[in-house]
Amino acid sequence: MAKKILDAAGLFKINLISGEPFYTTYNVLDEVKSPVEREIVNGYLRSGKLKVFEISNEEIENERKTLKSSERLSDSDISVIVLAKKMGGGSIVYTDDYELQNTLSNLGIEFDGVKVNKIKKKYTWIYRCTSCGRVYNNRIEVCPVCGGRVKRKLKSSGSI
Numbered sequence: 145m146a147k148k149i150l151d152a153a154g155l156f157k158i159n160l161i162s163g164e165p166f167y168t169t170y171n172v173l174d175e176v177k178s179p180v181e182r183e184i185v186n187g188y189l190r191s192g193k194l195k196v197f198e199i200s201n202e203e204i205e206n207e208r209k210t211l212k213s214s215e216r217l218s219d220s221d222i223s224v225i226v227l228a229k230k231m232g233g234g235s236i237v238y239t240d241d242y243e244l245q246n247t248l249s250n251l252g253i254e255f256d257g258v259k260v261n262k263i264k265k266k267y268t269w270i271y272r273c274t275s276c277g278r279v280y281n282n283r284i285e286v287c288p289v290c291g292g293r294v295k296r297k298l299k300s301s302g303s304i
């Protein structure tokens with residue numbers, strides 16, 4: 145049975161997912177603010193059906209540096225990616241966040257949607273300088289050649 149890693153959307157819908165134990169990170173747990181959801185999640189924690197891992201800020205920052213399109217991913221999203229990599233094959237991430245789904249897809253990490261269907265397309269981004277037009281594959285904010293602002297552009301999309 146695949147090890148199920150939950151992001152915040154997964155935690156909010158934990159009672160709709162079967163196959164415990166579930167796995168998450170403290171960064172994700174911090175996003176559960178409402179007392180009702182908190183109580184449900186605490187029940188899973190007490191019964192051992194939800195296991196929480198500590199991902200350090202250093203691990204998150206290191207992972208962020210390796211990602212090409214990470215500007216919209218929160219620390220919590222990235223902590224999920226780090227956990228999935230640590231748990232390796234046989235783990236699957238439950239998330240409704242398209243940006244996170246897209247990144248997981250590019251990394252070859254298995255994922256599924258919680259209440260929405262998973263994305264059908266995969267996007268590849270390039271980074272283009274708004275002044276000189278040079279194109280870069282990696283996320284940078286300032287063009288190293290002319291100092292212009294670099295913006296993200298869609299390069300291609302295709303079926304997963």
Ligand SMILES: [Zn+2]
Binds near residue numbers: 287
């Ligand atoms: Zn430039």
